[in-house]
Amino acid sequence: MTKILYSLKTMHLARLLLIFLTTLILISVLAPSSFLTGASFRSMAVQMPELGFLSIAAAMVLISGGIDLSVTGVAIMSGVLAALIMKMLGGTEASSTVIIPAILAALGIGCLCGLLNAVLVAGLGLAPMLATLGTSNLFTGLGIVLSKGSAVTGFPSAFQMIGNGSFLGIPIPMILFLLAISGMAFILRRTKYGFRLFMYGTNPTASFFSGVNNTRVLFITYTISGIVSSIAGILMVSRINTAKADYGSSYGLQALLIAVLGGIDPSGGSGRAIGLLLSIVTLQIISSGFNLMHINAFIKDLTWGLLLLLIMVWNYARQRKE
Amino acid sequence: MKLLPLQAAASDNYLLHGRLKGYAMDTLLEVKGISKTFGGVKALQDVDLRVEKGQTCCMMGENGSGKSTLIKIISGVYSPDKGEIILNGHTYKKLTPAEAIREGVQIIYQDFSIFPNLSVAENIAFPVLENSGARLLDRQKMRTIAKEALDRIEVTLPLDRMVEQLPVAGKQIVAIARGIIQNAKLLIMDEPTTALTYREIEALYRIIDGLRKQGVAVIFVSHKLEEVFKISERIVILRNGRKVLDSDAGTFDRTKTAYYMTGREIPVVPYDFILPDNNSRGDPILRVNGLSMKDAFTDISFSLYPKEILGITGQLGCGRTELAKALFGIGRHTGSIEVNGVPAQIDSIQDTRRYGIGYVPEDRLAEGLFLVKPLTDNITVSSIDKYGSRRLYHRKELITAADHWLKELEITAAGAEEPASTLSGGNQQRIVLAKWLATDPQILILNCPTVGVDIGSKNQIHEIIKDLARRGIGIIVISDDIAEILTVCSRILVMKNGKITREVDSVRITADELEQELISAADEET
Structure with missing residues (x-):
């Protein structure tokens, strides 16, 4: 049985790897001249991290057996806040040091948003779906109010470097994302918090009776989710040099789907960072490949949806067979 | 053969x-x-x-x-x-x-397979009407059918009451009546x-x-x-x-x-522990004084000594489970608790762990186990603080600890990385015990430790409990299984209506007397 469960887990990873390789080869064959170029990989490495950070945020909460629908709301509000602070402190002309308070404020608000979710879920006992649906609207709305509904633009060049610069030829967002996903892997596999998170996600009642401080686990989880979401917001604003309250609002559900495709069990208690990484890389390849082949963006969405359904039906069929 | x-x-x-x-x-x-x-x-x-x-x-x-x-x-x-x-x-x-x-042929399942959100009459009459082929509901007829069914088993129940509001016994009666009215010949x-x-x-x-x-x-x-x-x-x-x-x-x-x-002879060896006399017994590891909880129990006082197994028995609803939980830091209580002669502030499970108190819950599946998780995780979840550094651990350390407990409690499993769901009831219960033993407790509270466990494993678990007590742990066993209380415990407290009504050494009372005591408790209640 363990072997089955283990092979199931690894099966899922193996399947993901298979899908990943298939798409990679398929796109390389179909559009070799444009896909297998440094430029196309660079553009993927720039686009992927934003959604990647949101997926990490969503995945952590999914492992706890909850759901965080407010990840984009947090990203938007943090991005708008950072943008406004930089604007206030001088905009394009300001010295590069103003990005420090801006980033700290963005991370701080992300942390506060996470704490608010935690208070609603762990403190008041609201259903995570309802609590975060509410706060999602609240955060997005605050973003709109703060920015007065218009685009905020014009930041010091040092800030634009975060989203557009590169180090040793690797885009900085990609480096940050790889660091974050490694951090997630470390948290899940090596920290006692990670262990408790898995136990809580599997059976909250049993973890309560086992002496796990459930409230604490939830507070840490939602706070991590908030902070990680705000990093996505900073990256987004930096890359396009604009903060806009309605930008990237469709990312939230995509982030959830990426997490599920990556093998994070939506009922809680299991999931691995490596699965998440494979899942997001695969979807980015499909997305970029379609762009390069000039395939309609709507077809792209349709393909994503089909792929996700396929994977889930596949998983389900396997589990039933066992 | x-x-x-x-x-x-x-x-x-x-x-x-x-x-x-x-x-x-x-x-x-x-x-x-x-x-x-x-x-x-x-x-x-x-x-x-x-x-x-x-x-x-x-x-x-x-x-x-x-x-x-x-x-x-x-x-x-x-x-x-x-x-x-x-x-x-x-x-x-x-x-x-x-x-x-x-x-x-009619089966009454353990969960009764009833519709909690429908009324008594609807639940009883539903299958009859369903099979009658009528497309419209006749409320009056429904009540007549239900009444007739209840009359046959000579019970009265409020026909319009939602079934979810009935006590367990009431739900069972609904299930029986529903079977009877379908012309049951074999129940x-x-x-x-x-x-x-x-x-x-x-x-x-x-x-x-x-x-x-x-x-x-x-x-x-x-x-x-x-x-x-x-x-x-x-x-x-x-x-x-x-x-x-x-x-x-x-x-x-x-x-x-x-x-x-079981196909084998199982010798029953009662636990013989004699409380030393007042001068030489020393401090109790646990002393409870005037403990009360609203709507659950009042003015509970007792002491527990090392190596002692104290039984608390009483019928369902007498406050025994609430008392067990209060000692484990769940629920608000008044009164004092002393551990090793020192007043203990017990308001959360984290507190009780600090005092070395462990609790094996009654509902093993819901409250005790993480079924899909490996035995390793199940065994080490409460003692995780012991392994590795303050915040980090290596899985190897957990597996070593789990292996130790699998051997110690003779748990039959293919390995420490098997999920808990693959184990039998008796072995699962030992996993829950191991979880708390891994925290080095000085006091263990066991709430119905062998419920749903077959007779062979039951005796083995009883032996394990006695063995733990001999090693110096103070154990409280809460159970309504009279045979269990009498074989495992050295001293018995009987609870009625949230109060302790009798304290007796287990060698001084027979099973029949103890059962009488519990039944009389039920009579006084009504």
Whole structure:
């Protein structure tokens, strides 16, 4: 049985790897001249991290057996806040040091948003779906109010470097994302918090009776989710040099789907960072490949949806067979 | 195999006895040579069973002995690989659930399969109306049908009350009435007394007795010896998919039950611990003084000494579970608790862990285990702070600890990385025990430690508990299983209505006296 469960887990990873390789080869064959170029990989490495950070945020909460629908709301509000602070402190002309308070404020608000979710879920006992649906609207709305509904633009060049610069030829967002996903892997596999998170996600009642401080686990989880979401917001604003309250609002559900495709069990208690990484890389390849082949963006969405359904039906069929 | 002659003798005896008593010997159900295999596991092998009209037959066996499979074959849920089922003279090779119901077979499952959000009348009358083919609901008729069903078992229930508002016993009555009104000739009840109080059990016995007089046969699945002898005329014991005993209850030697069920002799060694006299006993590890919790218990005081096993018993709702939880830091209480002679502030489970108190909950599956997680995680979840550094750990350390406990408690498992769901009830319970032992507790509170555990593992768990006490842990066992309390505990507290009404050494009270004590508790309550 363990072997089955283990092979199931690894099966899922193996399947993901298979899908990943298939798409990679398929796109390389179909559009070799444009896909297998440094430029196309660079553009993927720039686009992927934003959604990647949101997926990490969503995945952590999914492992706890909850759901965080407010990840984009947090990203938007943090991005708008950072943008406004930089604007206030001088905009394009300001010295590069103003990005420090801006980033700290963005991370701080992300942390506060996470704490608010935690208070609603762990403190008041609201259903995570309802609590975060509410706060999602609240955060997005605050973003709109703060920015007065218009685009905020014009930041010091040092800030634009975060989203557009590169180090040793690797885009900085990609480096940050790889660091974050490694951090997630470390948290899940090596920290006692990670262990408790898995136990809580599997059976909250049993973890309560086992002496796990459930409230604490939830507070840490939602706070991590908030902070990680705000990093996505900073990256987004930096890359396009604009903060806009309605930008990237469709990312939230995509982030959830990426997490599920990556093998994070939506009922809680299991999931691995490596699965998440494979899942997001695969979807980015499909997305970029379609762009390069000039395939309609709507077809792209349709393909994503089909792929996700396929994977889930596949998983389900396997589990039933066992 | 050796049992065969005895078994034959027992059935002969039964027939003779039955005739003498003058029962109508019309056969209602006959099962012949039934075998059933699930993926290579022989669940039933060549089982014969005969039930006469109006007979009460008790079926016993350990978990996995084939009881549930046999019940499901009789009710048409499973079809047998070999053999035939004869109901009211009609022979079936394969029986469908609809055919079984038509022949009058009704099962009362442990969860009763009722609709909690519908009324008593709707629940009882639903199947009758469903089968009548009528497209419109006739509310009046519904009430008439329900009333008639309840009258037949001589019980009154508020017809318009939502079933979810009824106590467990009420839900059970609804399920029985629903079966009866569908022309039940054979009622199969799967461990019907598990969640009932003594008083409710007595009422259930009366219902079953009434049904017997109306010619309805009952197959009663049970773990509890006492009730088996009280209610049934006949005892059937299954072991490893075979029928090993079929005997008249009157001539059956009850001391042999464990032997038939497990196939081996299990010696019962009572726990002998004598509290040292006042001068040499030292400080108790736990002293509870005037502990009260609103709507649960009042003014509870007792002491627990090292190496002692203290039993707390009382019927369902007497406050025993709330008391156990309060000692474990759940719920708001007043009064004082001392650990090792020092006042202890116990307001959360984190507090109790600091004082070395562990709690094994009653509901193993919901409150004790992480079923899909490996045994390693299940065993180390409460002691995770002990391994590695303050915030980090290596999985290897957890596996080493888990391996140690698997060996120590003789837990049968293919390995520490197996999920807990693959274990039997008895082994699962040991995993929950191991979880707390891994925290080095000085006090263990065990709430119904062997509920739903078969008789063989039960005795082994009792031995483990005694062994832990001998090593110096103070143990509180909360249970309504009288035999368990008497064999495991050295001292017993009886609770009624949230108060301790009697304290007695277990050697000074017999099972019958203790049972009387509990039943009288029930009478005073009403």
